[in-house]
Amino acid sequence: MDNPALVLAAILVLAAGTFALRVAGPLMRSRFELSDRVQQLLSTAAVVLLAALVATAALTAGHTHAGIARPVGVLVGGVLAWRRAPFVLVVVAAAATAAGLRLLGVP
Template sequence: MPIAAIVVLAAGTLAFRLAGPLFRDRVRIPPRLEDLLSVAALVLLFALVVTSSFAGWARPAGVLVAGVLAIRKAPFPVIVIAAAATTAVLRLIGVP
């Protein structure tokens, strides 16, 4: 990936992260939209699980662990570490 693309993606990510605290009191999201966005996040997670299912068993198992932890509202670093550890351990023991 070109350096320019990485810089643009990093700047966009930072802008999104800063927009939340800056606009929290100025922008009101209707409850219906909040519900819709919550469902959309679950749909995206399910799509990730489905598309990862074609890559052997270790990766979908890691995604499944991440999904379960996300539904249980675990902290993001815990989700990432648990998913990576699950995939790594399964690959270490020979699961494709």
């Protein structure tokens, strides 16, 4: 790291920008009264983003695929969640499956 001042400036810009992105939603919503339909659409938008986050985080790493252990772990967790298993079990089973597969040499 050869230029601490530049790094600090970059961090401050990222911090301010990230805060602006986070507060933009609540600020916009306080200006307008929204119909139930639009509110429903906004909730759905958040669910769509979270689902896409799940898909990309489970299946991809950078610009390529994430191997086998991670998607299988997420799948095991997903099936348990679908079968209404306790949340703790879902999380631990997903992690243990991926870790176990890697221990066996599965990428």
